[in-house]
Amino acid sequence: MAKDNLPTSQASFARWWRQVLFVPMLHSKWLTHDVRARLTTKVTAAERGHRGEVFLIIENHLPIHSAYHMNCHERAIELFSAYRVWDTEENTGVLVYVNICEQNLEIVADRGISAHVSPTVWRAMCDKAIAGLANQKVEGSLTDLLDEIGQLLSQYYYLEHDPSGNELSDTVVFLK
Template sequence: MVMNKIARVFKHLVHLVMPHRHVRRPFSTRTLHAIEEAILECEATHVGQLCFAIEGSLGLTALLKGETPRERALEVFSDLRVWDTEHNNGVLIYVLLADRCVEIVADRGISTRVPADEWDAVCRDMEAAFRAGDFKRGARAGTEAIGRLLSKHFPAQQLAARELPARPVIVGGGAAHI
């Protein structure tokens, strides 16, 4: 247990040294653009609002407290105001690179209709693609899978106004960068 905690702290510290480099290598401008396109394409089929956030690592305080990727995803969900959509239909896709973890947080208007195991399956598929080094394919496939779930449960009646940024957000260093 202690060794796992030490190994986790070390992985995060490596990312803290050059946070943007560790994020921009797997999530290049081309990959970020592909994610943005996937969000815009899939949002035409449902009334949900997607937000994709990437974080290289947690801060030292969060690590020492043992903050989990899920707990951090909930913070980012709040910080980026994904919960603040008109119809409570926001969905956050959160990637924590140092832990190689993906979390999906859905607002109350959506979470009651889509079971947690369906979100978890999307997360595990994205993580598998990321482990294989295919961040672009994994991110696009995950975004499209979420789009299919939302289309099934919340089909578009009309094109909804964008309330959240379609471009992925890079989180870290106390600020979010779009």
């Protein structure tokens, strides 16, 4: 979702406790080396044929020291900045942030692509992927989402001859 669409989160002891009590070994078994490699390949495929950049971050849980005050949307914005997804030539970076503990997914799109895609489209894409996550179809939901983002970027930033240049790494970032 675009940066301006959600209010800042309210402090939450429940959110903080979920992060403290989260046991990664029980919830992120699906994220094997092979799955990460396939998702990285899918990011690369989603970037073909256009000038957009897609960046995928999967995180076990919110940082404990921030979880009381920070929700997944705010964390996604923080990572959008930290990983410089905003720093593409035409402002076409799109961050997909998945938080395993919260079973949440956020999309943060830079101003270039957000000028063309409404917040309701981004939210619908998030909601569809979250439904897949809830049904234990994590990899399939993420690959479908990456395909959809690639199609959107192609619609607005199509290149007939896609250069091999890449402004952001395609490698999936996994934050434990």
